[in-house]
Amino acid sequence: MLEVDTQARSKPAHPVPEEGLSIAEAARRTGVSVHTLRYYERAGLVVSPVGRTTGGQRRYHGVDLKWIVICTKMRATGMPIKAIRRYAQLVSAGAGNEQERLALLEAHRAEVAAKLAEIQENLRLIDHKIDVYRGRLAAGDADQLWAPSQPADAR
Numbered sequence: 212m213l214e215v216d217t218q219a220r221s222k223p224a225h226p227v228p229e230e231g232l233s234i235a236e237a238a239r240r241t242g243v244s245v246h247t248l249r250y251y252e253r254a255g256l257v258v259s260p261v262g263r264t265t266g267g268q269r270r271y272h273g274v275d276l277k278w279i280v281i282c283t284k285m286r287a288t289g290m291p292i293k294a295i296r297r298y299a300q301l302v303s304a305g306a307g308n309e310q311e312r313l314a315l316l317e318a319h320r321a322e323v324a325a326k327l328a329e330i331q332e333n334l335r336l337i338d339h340k341i342d343v344y345r346g347r348l349a350a351g352d353a354d355q356l357w358a359p360s361q362p363a364d365a366r
Contacts, residue, residue: 231262231270241279248279255296256282258303288323 225240238245248269251257258278262270271279278299285295298315301308347353 227271227273227276231272232276234269234271237269237271237276237279241276241283243279243283251279251282254292256292256299258299285319288319289326290319294319 232240234245234248238248241248248271252261252269257275259274261275262272264270282295282299285298286292294315298312301312301315344353344356347356
């Protein structure tokens with residue numbers, strides 16, 4: 212069972228019809244481009260083959276849309292395509308590899324947490340600089356803020 216809790220809703224706003232959605236509608240609903248959907252399929256990032264009409268047109272179902280959301284969020288957090296592909300392979304293989312899936316997700320989570328900590332540290336510096344500028348502007352001595360001077364021969 213594919214479990215996705217992107218915005219815990221009791222019922223989807225627009226249920227997927229039984230015959231599925233066109234690639235354009237799937238792209239619209241997931242917020243990715245048609246090109247991205249095709250790429251995910253070619254790159255082996257999907258967990259099951261995307262359905263097709265008798266004319267060969269792709270048809271996306273609810274489980275496909277949920278998986279696309281997972282892929283998109285993993286990419287947005289910096290997970291490499293290779294890791295997403297491996298995760299998709301493990302999910303596709305079914306039961307018996309849950310420990311490997313968990314290890315993959317935990318390793319990625321640790322990387323995201325480290326990046327987030329670095330970003331938070333950088334944000335603290337920016338907040339400090341904003342406080343300094345606000346204070347100096349309020350005090351009327353902003354012209355005293357440090358500015359590097361150029362050597363005489365560089366002017």
